[in-house]
Amino acid sequence: MNAWYRTTAVLLLLVSGLVLQQSVQVLRIHEDGQPGSGFMPFGLGLALAALSLALLVKHRRRDAERRPFWERRAWLHPLLAVALTAGFIVVFDDVGAITSVAVLVTCWLWLVSRKSLPISALTGVLTAAAVHVIFERFLQTPFPRGLLF
C-alpha cells in the first residue's frame, strides 16, 4: 500500500499549496497588526504540508509485493452506486424528487443488488411512497415537482 500513501501525500501537498497560496494572495494573514482571515488557514497549510511530507517519508520504501487497491472487481458495486446516485442528482430537479427516488431504488436493486425487476420496481415504488409521506407530508419538505408528481 506504500505507493497509494505516497500518492495521497502528493495530493495532500498540492492541497496545502493551494491553501497557502489562498492565505497569502487572496486573504490577509495580518490586518492592522492583528491576525487576519488568512492567519489560521496559513498555519493549517503549513501543518498539512509538514504532515504530508512526514507521510511521504514514512511510506518511502517500495512495496515488497504489489497489492491492488481493489480486490478482483470489488470497485464495481461502489462505482455503480456512485454513478446511479449522480444520475439521480442530475434528473432530480427536472423529473421530480418522488419519481427520481422510485427510479434510483429500482435501478439500484436491479443492477447493484441483482434482484428481479418486478421486486426491484415494487420496492422502488414503496420507498418513493414512504419518502412522500415522511418528507413531503410529515416534514413539509418542498421537493421539486416533476413529470408525474
Place this chain on the structure above:
Amino acid sequence: MFDLAGLAQGFGIAFTSVNLLWAFIGALLGTAVGVLPGLGPAATIALLLPVSMKMGSPVTAIILMSGIFYGAMYGGSTTSILLNIPGEAASVVTCMDGHQMARKGRAGAALGIAAIGSFVAGTVGVIGLSAVAPPLASFALRFGPPEYFSLTVVGLLLATYLAGDQPLRGFIMAVLGLILGCIGLDPLSGAVRFAFGVPDLMSNLDFVTLAMGLFGVGEILVSLEEGSAASILTTTVKNVFPTLADLARSGWAMVRGSVIGFFVGILPGGGAVLSSLVSYAVEKRVSKHPEEFGQGAIEGVAGPEAANNSAASASFIPLLTLGIPGNASTAMIFAALLIHGVTPGPFLIKEHPDVFWGVVASMYIGNVMLLVLNLPLVGMWAKLLKVPYAFLAPMIMVLTLVGVFSVGNSVFDIWVMLALGVLGYLARKLAFDLGPLLLAFVLGPIMERSLRQSLLMSGGRPGIFLARPISATLLAAAALFLAFGAWSGRRRRRQAAPA
C-alpha cells in the same frame, strides 16, 4: 454536588409523552443500528439531523440522538456474539469471548450478561454525569479565549491520538477538518474564504452535508464493496437470563468495567473503544483463570460491555460542560444543539437547565427501556440480522439524499455530499480515521475565534497562552502527553525490531 432539584426538573421533562416516545424511538433505532453491521450511531445521527431540525424542542432532538448513541452500545454486542462481527467498533472485544460462548451453545447467556452489564454501567455512567457535570461547568465559567483555545487544542490532540492506531493519519485528517471548517465566511472579519466564486460555498460548508457524506454515503460504499454478512446467522438464542454462577463470576467485572469506562470516557477520543480494550486487559490480569480468556470467559463479555456503555454516558461530560465533543457521535449532537440555538459549554446548565437535566433524566429512563428491549426481545434483534443489506443500502442512500436536500433545499449540497462520500470511502480504504476530521470541523470555528481573540487581547503576543495558569496547564498536559506518546511509540518499535 448532586443537584436533586435539577434532576427532578429533568424527570418532569423526560416523563412527558412526547419525550418518552422519542427516547424509546432513539433506544430502538440505536439498538437496531448497533445490531446491523455497517451503519454506526454517528452515521444514523447524521441521517436524522434533518429530521431533528423539524422538531420544535432541542430537548426532544437531543433525547432522540443520545438514545441512538447509547442504544448502539447495547446492540453492538448482539452481532459480535452471534456472528463474530462487531456491530459497533466498541464491541470488537466482545467478539473474543462472546462468540466463543455462542459456539459452545451459550449465546443466550452471553447476550443476557452483555445487556445486564450495559444496564448497570449505563446507569453508573449517568449517575457520574449527573454528579460531575455541574461542578465542572461552574469551574469552566472561569475560562476566557486563551483557556478555550488551549482546551480545543488539547481536546483535538487527545481525540486524534487516542482514537486510532495511526496518529500521523489522524493528525492529517484533523488538519483537513480544520481547513474544511474555514470554507465560507470568516467569523470575525466576514471575508469569504476558499469559495472560488461558487455562491453556494460562500455561506460555509454545512455540517449535515459533511457528516452525511463522510459517514452515511461513505459507509454505504464500503459495505457494498465488502458485501453483507447478514445471511450467515445460524445460532439459535435461548436462555438469555444468566445463571447465578454467571452473575457471581461477572459481577465485579461489571463494576470494574463501569468505573474504567467512566474515567476513560471523559477523555476526548478515549470513548467506548479504548475503554472496552482497557477493561478486557484488566479483567484478564485480575482473573484467576486468564487462560479461559479468548475461550468463552463470561468476564470477557461483562467487563468490556459495561465499559463501553459507561464511556458513552461519560462522553457527554466534556460535551455538555466544556462544549468539547470527544467523538464523532457527540460531535453530531454538538451540531444538533447549535442548530437548535443552544451552545454547548459551561453556560448550558445555567441557561438551558431544561436541556441538560432533561437529557440526563432521559438517559436513566432510556437505560431501563434498553434493558427491556435487549433482554427479553434479544431473539427479535437476532432476526434483524437476516434482513438482506442489499435492500437496506439503497434505502439508506435515499434517506441521505432527500435528507440533505430537505436541510437547505439545494441540489448543490447533494453533489457536495456525494463527493464527500467518495472521499470518505477512499479514506476508509486507506485506513484514515474520519472521526478527527469531523471533530476538527466542529471545533475549528471555536479554536480560530478563541485564538484570534486571545491574540487581540495580548496585542499579538502568543505568550498569553502560557501566562494564564489554566491555559498553561492544559498546554503542558498536551505537550507531556505527546512526548510520552512519541517515547512509548519509539520504544515499541525498538522492541519489535529484533523480532
